[in-house]
Amino acid sequence: MKKKTNIREWLRSRDGQRVLVIITFMTIPLVLLFVFTYLPFGKMFGYSFYEMKYTGARKFVGLKNYLKVFQRDDCFKALKLSLYYMVGSLVQLALALYLATVLSFKVKCGAFFKGVMFFPYLINGIAVGFIFKFFYTRGFVFDTVLQSLGFELENLPYWLKDQSINNWSLVGTSVWRYFGQNMILFIGAIMSVDSDLYEAAMLDGANRFQQFRYIIVPSIKTIITLNVILSITGSLSAFEPPYVITSGANGTGTYFVIMHEIAHTQQKVGLASAMAIVLLAIILIATGLQKIFFKYVFRSGEDEDINAAKKREKKLARYIQHQRKKQEASGQ
Amino acid sequence: MKKKLLSYVLASAMVLSLAGCGGSGSGTGTGSSGSSGSTVSTAPVTESGTLSYTTLNLDEYSDFTASIKFVHHKTDREEDGTMASMIAEFNKEFPNITVTTEAVTDYAEDSLLRLNTGDWGDIMFIPAVDKSDLATYFMPLDSLDNLSKELNFVSSWSYDGQCYGIPYMANAQGVLYNKKVFADAGITQLPRTASEFIAALKLISEKTDAIPLYTNYAAGWTMGAWDAYVGVVSNGDDAYMNQKLVHTAEPFSDPGDGSGAYNVYKILYDACAQGLIEDDYTTTDWEGCKGMLNRGEIGTMVLGSWAYAQMQEAGDTPENVGYMPFPITVNGTQYVAAGGDYNYCINAKASDDNKIAALIFVKWMVERSNWCYNEGGYTVVKGGANPDMYAAFNGCEVMSDLDALAGEEDYLNQMNAESELSINAGGNAKVQEIVEAGATGSKSFDDIMADWNSRWQNAQSELGINVLY
Numbered sequence: 003m004k005k006k007t008n009i010r011e012w013l014r015s016r017d018g019q020r021v022l023v024i025i026t027f028m029t030i031p032l033v034l035l036f037v038f039t040y041l042p043f044g045k046m047f048g049y050s051f052y053e054m055k056y057t058g059a060r061k062f063v064g065l066k067n068y069l070k071v072f073q074r075d076d077c078f079k080a081l082k083l084s085l086y087y088m089v090g091s092l093v094q095l096a097l098a099l100y101l102a103t104v105l106s107f108k109v110k111c112g113a114f115f116k117g118v119m120f121f122p123y124l125i126n127g128i129a130v131g132f133i134f135k136f137f138y139t140r141g142f143v144f145d146t147v148l149q150s151l152g153f154e155l156e157n158l159p160y161w162l163k164d165q166s167i168n169n170w171s172l173v174g175t176s177v178w179r180y181f182g183q184n185m186i187l188f189i190g191a192i193m194s195v196d197s198d199l200y201e202a203a204m205l206d207g208a209n210r211f212q213q214f215r216y217i218i219v220p221s222i223k224t225i226i227t228l229n230v231i232l233s234i235t236g237s238l239s240a241f242e243p244p245y246v247i248t249s250g251a252n253g254t255g256t257y258f259v260i261m262h263e264i265a266h267t268q269q270k271v272g273l274a275s276a277m278a279i280v281l282l283a284i285i286l287i288a289t290g291l292q293k294i295f296f297k298y299v300f301r302s303g304e305d306e307d308i309n310a311a312k313k314r315e316k317k318l319a320r321y322i323q324h325q326r327k328k329q330e331a332s333g334q
Numbered sequence: 335m336k337k338k339l340l341s342y343v344l345a346s347a348m349v350l351s352l353a354g355c356g357g358s359g360s361g362t363g364t365g366s367s368g369s370s371g372s373t374v375s376t377a378p379v380t381e382s383g384t385l386s387y388t389t390l391n392l393d394e395y396s397d398f399t400a401s402i403k404f405v406h407h408k409t410d411r412e413e414d415g416t417m418a419s420m421i422a423e424f425n426k427e428f429p430n431i432t433v434t435t436e437a438v439t440d441y442a443e444d445s446l447l448r449l450n451t452g453d454w455g456d457i458m459f460i461p462a463v464d465k466s467d468l469a470t471y472f473m474p475l476d477s478l479d480n481l482s483k484e485l486n487f488v489s490s491w492s493y494d495g496q497c498y499g500i501p502y503m504a505n506a507q508g509v510l511y512n513k514k515v516f517a518d519a520g521i522t523q524l525p526r527t528a529s530e531f532i533a534a535l536k537l538i539s540e541k542t543d544a545i546p547l548y549t550n551y552a553a554g555w556t557m558g559a560w561d562a563y564v565g566v567v568s569n570g571d572d573a574y575m576n577q578k579l580v581h582t583a584e585p586f587s588d589p590g591d592g593s594g595a596y597n598v599y600k601i602l603y604d605a606c607a608q609g610l611i612e613d614d615y616t617t618t619d620w621e622g623c624k625g626m627l628n629r630g631e632i633g634t635m636v637l638g639s640w641a642y643a644q645m646q647e648a649g650d651t652p653e654n655v656g657y658m659p660f661p662i663t664v665n666g667t668q669y670v671a672a673g674g675d676y677n678y679c680i681n682a683k684a685s686d687d688n689k690i691a692a693l694i695f696v697k698w699m700v701e702r703s704n705w706c707y708n709e710g711g712y713t714v715v716k717g718g719a720n721p722d723m724y725a726a727f728n729g730c731e732v733m734s735d736l737d738a739l740a741g742e743e744d745y746l747n748q749m750n751a752e753s754e755l756s757i758n759a760g761g762n763a764k765v766q767e768i769v770e771a772g773a774t775g776s777k778s779f780d781d782i783m784a785d786w787n788s789r790w791q792n793a794q795s796e797l798g799i800n801v802l803y
Contacts, residue, residue: 055751135552139617162616165774249554251766252616267760269751 050275067276080257087237090173094181102188120182131246134175138162165253172243184229191222227296235285387476399430400691403455407441420703431691456684456692459676460499468498472679487674501674503711507562510635513656515544524658528601531661535610538633547605548632551615557765561758563660564595566671566733570664576738580745581802586783593664603779606772624648643710658726668730672712752793
């Protein structure tokens with residue numbers, strides 16, 4: 003009875019204090035999250051049904067903007083460019099995983115190499131863009147390096163002008179920038195693997211690759227999955243390299259760059275919002291597919307895959323058969 | 335005890351700061367209400383009648399006393415002392431008018447914010463406000479009829495026949511070139527038509543090592559600069575850009591006489607197709623190109639006159655930097671589009687004395703400071719001297735685009751957005767497309783123009799804008 007009537011009393015009690023602390027600590031982050039993430043997103047979702055500019059009157063057009071996203075040839079052509087970045091991100095992850103494995107064992111100047119390779123991630127993306135603009139300029143850094151290796155300038159392509167390779171050049175910059183970060187994540191995960199396992203594996207006669215295949219990969223599969231998902235979604239929304247280096251011109255305009263152009267130069271805010279929503283849907287689908295894929299790949303990741311077990315059983319059967327034949331032969 | 339003391343200190347500090355706020359707040363409040371009364375009763379009356387630019391006789395006011403503040407965007411001129419020396423000159427004639435200046439770095443945005451506070455000073459450059467709001471913020475300087483008899487380019491900030499701004503300098507649209515490169519290539523007469531221009535570029539490429547035409551493709555906005563030649567320059571019609579273009583069915587068709595937007599962009603396409611541009615256009619460098627033009631490594635660049643001074647400052651041979659009209663001739667005449675830069679304006683909420691002093695200062699700046707001339711600007715005063723860079727413009731017809739018709743002010747913006755061509759509004763991508771198509775041969779010029787025409791027509795039917803031309 004006393005508890006019910008006196009709220010102040012309740013607030014001073016342990017339960018009350020707990021609730022109070024939870025509420026006060028959660029209010030600010032939740033308000034920030036709502037105001038700066040969910041509210042703008044909701045607004046953008048609303049905008050995608052309007053024909054509107056930043057200022058001036060709005061006109062409700064229903065799903066017309068979404069139809070336009072699918073009808074315009076520049077929107078989905080731009081998504082094809084993401085394939086370049088996806089291939090790039092796979093190369094990037096393979097490289098990062100390889101170097102992480104090497105560097106997590108004892109290597110001379112290991113910390114130095116880690117630092118050198120992580121460094122690009124610390125540089126601002128815009129600065130990276132400017133660096134590579136000059137890097138790829140005809141007769142500048144990259145060409146000079148290749149020339150000193152014996153290439154003739156006439157035989158070298160124009161890295162940004164030639165439309166058959168300029169997207170690879172841009173992908174190269176993003177690999178350069180992000181592989182160090184992936185590597186550090188991988189090293190962190192590999193560090194947490196119990197080193198006794200290596201020793202035990204060594205005693206069993208496992209070589210380095212087998213250690214990698216059967217100890218390291220299964221132990222860090224969560225980080226691998228995470229990195230792959232982040233890289234693939236990142237490559238769908240590639241923006242900085244094409245925006246800064248080529249400003250999306252010359253066939254390098256990715257989905258994001260096109261969206262930026264439509265939203266800010268053409269001021270078709272509704273259409274750009276619809277593009278953003280479509281991209282979100284694509285990213286969600288891509289993430290879902292990857293989750294399913296990894297579920298399949300790591301299905302029996304703890305020990306080994308089913309095929310190996312089957313093979314071993316076959317081998318064993320063959321061996322037994324062989325032995326039996328031998329016995330029969332010796333018995334005769 | 336300690337806590338209590340602290341809380342007293344805090345509380346008193348708060349009270350004091352509140353009082354401070356209240357003080358300044360009420361100050362501006364009375365200030366603005368007092369002066370808004372004066373704007374209703376039109377301009378203050380001076381010895382020679384109501385205050386207006388044309389009737390104000392500078393010589394009558396040599397002992398006028400006031401203190402005014404000038405807010406501007408020319409941070410470079412504030413830092414290098416140009417502004418201070420101009421004001422020193424001003425004070426020789428008007429010793430009792432004190433002028434303080436403030437240069438604002440992010441002027442386009444900051445000035446708008448300050449404008450709404452009301453007490454930003456007495457003179458500023460008009461930021462992007464709606465014309466219908468001009469009277470709320472600024473004092474009318476004179477009627478458009480009176481002012482346009484004495485000054486050029488004053489119509490851009492006029493409303494209801496009243497002028498609210500006077501440009502401090504004007505820019506003209508032409509082509510930058512290197513005189514020495516032209517001489518080395520044996521070009522004695524500046525090209526006046528597109529075919530002459532392409533022939534000149536060919537000569538440059540054959541006889542010199544210079545890049546005939548530097549596109550500045552990578553910077554983007556430098557490509558959008560080509561749009562500036564669509565109006566007056568390409569057809570000699572000052573009503574075209576803001577009035578007729580939106581009603582034109584096929585603005586990008588070839589008129590057949592070497593004029594029109596078609597031939598403006600065709601110069602670029604042809605130069606790209608014939609390899610008369612830089613080797614690798616995707617890695618052009620805006621900062622670097624200034625020195626290259628100055629040193630004679632670049633023959634021509636298509637940019638407004640504002641770029642001229644920068645090109646001169648970028649190297650040791652400023653005398654070689656030249657400026658010529660755009661090589662399109664319409665019925666035997668070359669046209670030059672010119673327009674005002676930022677415009678001086680006077681605070682409507684300033685006191686009467688400050689308004690008079692401000693107008694004195696503005697008139698002095700426009701007519702006696704030589705600022706426009708020194709900046710390499712096209713003259714704002716009718717019949718005023720032009721810098722040498724405009725020597726090649728003699729014999730050309732100088733015009734500025736007329737404003738959009740009443741009720742159609744939004745049409746061009748809407749058409750630009752709907753067609754995504756964004757003419758003179760950041761449509762860089764479409765001009766870059768010309769360079770790509772020209773250099774790689776992926777698309778013919780006529781196909782591009784046909785595509786633009788159809789985009790324009792689709793936008794017209796989408797927006798319901800009637801076709802008149």
